[in-house]
Amino acid sequence: MHAISFIQDLAVIMLVAGVVTVLFHRFKQPVVLGYIVAGFIIGPHTPPFGLIHDGETIKTLAELGVIFLMFCLGLEFSLRKLFKVGATAFIAAFLEIVLMIWIGYEIGRWFDWNTMDSLFLGAILAISSTTIIVKALNDLKMKNERFAQLIFGVLIVEDILGIGIIALLSSIAVSGTVSSGEVFSTVGKLSLFMIVALVVGILLVPRLLAYVAKFESNEMLLITVLGLCFGFCLLVVKLEYSMVLGAFLIGAIMAESRQLLKIERLIEPVRDLFSAIFFVAIGLMLDPMILLQYAWPIAVITVAVVLGKMLSCGLGAFIAGNDGRTSLRVGMGLSQIGEFSFIIAALGMTLQVTSNFLYPVAVAVSVITTLLTPYLIRAADPLSIKLSAAMPQRLGRVFGMYGEWLRSIQPQGEGAMLASMIRRILLQVGVNLALVIAIFFAGAFFAGRLSIWMQEWISDPSWQKALIWGGALLVSLPFLIAAYRKLKALSMLLAEMGVKPEMAGRHTQRVRRVIAEVIPIISLLVIFLLLAALSASILPTNKLLVLIAVVAAVVAALLWRWFIRVHTRMQVALLETLDNHKEPSGH
């Protein structure tokens, strides 16, 4: 058969990877490092000679490896976990990412690298490695301690922010500039897309998987899962986002399926196969000459990663109200870079905006920081004792007071419940509005095609626009009505809280009622203006707009109850899927 050179490559990769990983496992180092070293050994840059012939196919399979890695990351992600993650995780992850991007960028500029290289370096340093941390904490048997739980929370938030960074970098790399407007629009569109994809996906995908799972055929379930995964990746690519984002999102959607455990069991060998190829392919690219040439930047960046992450994550954990020891342990646990960095570095290479040296440098820093991770985690406790001993007493007291103050300002009892209610209502309003905006975007996106299709019946373009816009509004009505009702509930709550009889005296009731009526109406007006602005390309003339408004008002009034029922049913279906417990992998 003609694919012999390819089989030979696979044989060499798997054999060398097998031997090296067994050795690494014996010396208690992560398997991932073994793969990279294996790739380095069989690579074209090291003696005796290059053992890989069909480099292109290996690269293609390595990209499949990225897809499966991100897909499995998505499977482990789960929205429920994100909701449960505390303030610590959000603050630490946010601080870390902002600080590390800035540090990376400054280091790049300091070495006279160009803007794009520096920016990508920042992004490469931003996100820690889930694989490495889980492995290290497992080996040290610290997985169940409090700081480990905090670290896992940070990693979850990092994943979602990392996805945002990848989307941002892609758009920046294509346009070549960084403008705050663009960043804003990219982040906005991305969030919109993610919300819509998650809502629609969670409504449809778990039901489809449950249907296929009924046939009790592992093969069919696997093929369906892979079809959905690749299909969604393709859709995401057509929308000009990265495939990585697609794989992660569809993973997060499937994480809400009852068949999660079975899917994980089926997909794991496939992921292991392709991710091994991915990591070996990374090693293949390592050129010792480049590493020697960039030894100085590698050293500087390594120190920056360790100190920067220690500081930013530790500080974040401390600001969120953890004691010094825990904060330091969180910071030192997160002091490495890993698979996300490789993906970002690969992105820069495939977009052809970064220089050739950036990838090997990132890999080298990752290898060194990975090797340091277990030592850093073990050193955290002694270091915190030494630090607290060396710290002037007054400073220590100030730190202690901060924690007390933080606890004192946290809402307690009824206040806490109220805050969580408000958060919940705002989330629901946000999701509904995201869906509405997405409907109008979809209308604008398909406007051209719809116009051609309507040509036969309606020749006037302004009437065509009116029909499309009106149609979008009609489809949006259930969500708009839901948003309006939630806003009304929120305003009543706020009015109740804000307008106390002590201030408003006998007008209390009336003021409250006015506020409760006015806020939702003003909000709705703002929403309509926003919609009009976002759907500018299909906005009909004012005259027609009034007509549409009248028709929409009549429809809304007539079908009010029906719309509410439809919406409630969807919401119940969504929440049911989210609340479902997983079946054991039996059937």
Next chain:
Amino acid sequence: MHAISFIQDLAVIMLVAGVVTVLFHRFKQPVVLGYIVAGFIIGPHTPPFGLIHDGETIKTLAELGVIFLMFCLGLEFSLRKLFKVGATAFIAAFLEIVLMIWIGYEIGRWFDWNTMDSLFLGAILAISSTTIIVKALNDLKMKNERFAQLIFGVLIVEDILGIGIIALLSSIAVSGTVSSGEVFSTVGKLSLFMIVALVVGILLVPRLLAYVAKFESNEMLLITVLGLCFGFCLLVVKLEYSMVLGAFLIGAIMAESRQLLKIERLIEPVRDLFSAIFFVAIGLMLDPMILLQYAWPIAVITVAVVLGKMLSCGLGAFIAGNDGRTSLRVGMGLSQIGEFSFIIAALGMTLQVTSNFLYPVAVAVSVITTLLTPYLIRAADPLSIKLSAAMPQRLGRVFGMYGEWLRSIQPQGEGAMLASMIRRILLQVGVNLALVIAIFFAGAFFAGRLSIWMQEWISDPSWQKALIWGGALLVSLPFLIAAYRKLKALSMLLAEMGVKPEMAGRHTQRVRRVIAEVIPIISLLVIFLLLAALSASILPTNKLLVLIAVVAAVVAALLWRWFIRVHTRMQVALLETLDNHKEPSGH
């Protein structure tokens, strides 16, 4: 990323395959058919248009699919099962394959196809489809009936004979002619290679896997298994055999590992992924124009497959002593062609010795016969009743007498035990001799390289040859001694049986002793002549041969006991592995 067209292909393949297989499953048809139909739908020959862009990569992955299919077939094969399979399976499988190759060849010649096409057609028709039969018997809930067990036995024998057919076809296709000498030499070399690979493999591989399994990492076990699989395929390709053979053999070797269940669980999703691509790729190649053009041959071949297999397998089962009803059921169960046929058809295409139409014709015949299989199995019982009713009474009595006669000539009691002892000794002698021949072959194979390496110390080529030949003899000594001892035991047994006191009178003991001494020595002489002939290229001069013989005799005399101990230890290790029971997949 640049692999988007490839991801798109995968997405299309998996999505369409998913939908079609779900439909096929609902209509109770095999999933495999669904894949082929899915490939047909998205293929370039059917409207609306070709949906596959990166055909080359898909083909490469499809070849991986073949490797994984054969590897899993090997995993399910297991030598123990082969030893347990009764005479029925051997006779039926042999009859079926010979008859079907002949029928296929004659049909091809009748349609004026060239010799190679006709020969490949014969091979394509020879082997039934394990996948389809298992599926059909499962669906009909007949898996545990006697005839189903017979069918599984036939399938196991077919697998091993099919491997031989593939090796033969490759060598015939390369040389372009069929000479009986070549067939003999190919079959001989192939058997030798398979015996050596199995013995060495079963000694080494399960131990290696047990070592890796101790780390309790699914990932490492998977990578090791894949490394061994691809590595062995590569070795087999370097020896100019088909990769398919390598995948099957290494699978059969791993089937003797204690980790079999775990390996199967890990490799199954990988196989499902790639075999889906393989079957879809088959569908991609289907061109409706060709199918229409060859509708007549397809119909003839389909009828030939159904009737030919019914007759040959049924007859084989009957000759081996089964009743008419069971024989008919065996024959009708095996009446289809499947994955092996695709592999043989693909072999012809990649070797570029068959015409383009052969593959689609084979696929069409496979699809039709697959669809017929469940109906044929169900029709077997009514048909056998009708047949026995329609058969003249005298003929029925003749058939009944054949069965009785067969049972009467089967060795019973002591005779049966003796026969099984002799079989066992011959098997052991055969395996030892195969190893010895393989050692000399290896010596001849590496002679050139060894000569260069010895150049510095010994310049005389005849001395170099003597050293290589002598070295091979030295390494062979334990196996030769073992063979000699087994032969001696056998001759004593034969002398005891053959020379009865009634015939030889008072000379009995002496005659027996002479026979017991003479047979092994004559056998050894024959073996040495055979070895000398086979290793002609490294055979030293007669003078040196005498020297080697003397040295070998001295070494053998001195180390006799040690050699026996070494050999026994190896034999015990081998038998232990073969007798080991599988661990449940836990750890």
